[in-house]
Amino acid sequence: MASNFSVDYNxxxxxxxNCNLRKKLGLYLNPQNTVASDWRTIAEMMDFTYLEIKNFEKRDCPFEKVLTEWETRPDATVANLLSILEKAERKDVVSDLSDIIDEDCRKHVERQQKMPVQVPVVDSCGPRTLERDGITVYDDPQGITPETFDAFICYCQNDFQFVHEMIRQLEQAEYNLKLCVFDRDVLPGTCVWTITSELIERRCKRMVVVISDDYLDSDACDFQTKFALSLCPGARSKRLIPVVYKSMKRPFPSILRFLTICDYTRPCTQGWFWKRLAKALSLP
Structure with a gap:
């Protein structure tokens, strides 16, 4: 039965x-098909590279992984997904799943409408959980004046030597930036996901992501990156700055591909590297 629900899919x-619909999409698109377009065609139309698609092939459910990677991009709307499916001549998928798509969209709109409207004044004066107070070394014990930073540094432990160099370069008198480095600045004993989101959203103006092969295997880095991207769709506020400091064997993460990076691997530009990064972090 056709749904009477009408919404702007854009x-x-x-x-x-939801997960149920994603699995159903996978049932249509995961099997290799010589007659109709499969997930590979959809991935190409989503602008994934050849290497990225080859890596997706190793997954048990490749289309679900493609969708998870694509949904972090600013153009990842239901309207664009349906448009891609139609251009790939998979109108059968759109037709068969239209009711479920409508239902998911209806629930999304209802959730949005039920969310309380907040303004900065109300938010800053509202009750805060103790878990979000006193989370850094120099926080006010009463949580009245929380410590703030110029940038949150997203890194994995194997890249900590470069993070030390970043601290040495950027916190010196010439740039005088204040970095939030988890192992140095965050107090132990609190839920890591709660305080990480608090720091990224409210305490730090920007986030530097140290990209490496090890970064790609880090669940913590994956969470931090996707959370920061959700706060600035389309990179409107230049909130997230990827940094590459050594050559990589694996493909650059697709969710950051549309952002300008700071590349430390090129000897001819290393002399400008710290100045460019410091300038980006100093912007209002």
Whole structure:
């Protein structure tokens, strides 16, 4: 039965689609098909590279992984997903799953409408959990004046030597930036996901992501990156700055591909590296 629900699919992010629908999409698109377009065609139309698609092939459910990677991009709306499916001549998928898509979109809109409207004044004066107070070394014990930073540094432990160099370069008198380095600045004993989101969203103006092969295997880095991206769709506020400091054997993460990077691997530009990064972090 056709749904009477009408919504602007351009305003609905792909993240609104639930696991059940994603699995059904996979059932249509995962099998290699010589007659109709499969997940590889869809991935190409989503602008994934050849190497990225080859890596997706190693997954048991490749289309679900493609959708998870694609949904972090600013153009990842339900409207664009349906458009891609139609251009790939998979109108059968759109037709068969239209009711489920409508239902997911309806629930998303209802959730949005039920969310309380907040303004900065109300938010800053509202009750805060103790878990979000006193989370850094120099926090006010009463949580009245929380410590703030110029940038949150997203890194994995194997890249900590470069993070030390970043601290040495950027916190010196010439740039005088204040970096939030988890192992140095965050107090132990609190839920890591709660305080990480608090730091990224409220305490730090920007986030530097140290990209490496080890970064790609870090669940913590993956969470931090996707959370920061959700706060600035389309990189409107230049909030997230990727940094590459050594050559990589694996493909650069697709969710950051649309951002300008700071590349320390090129000897001819290393002399400008710290100045460019410091300038980006100093912007209002």
């Amino acid at each position: 305003a609905i992010p792909v993240t609104a689609l």
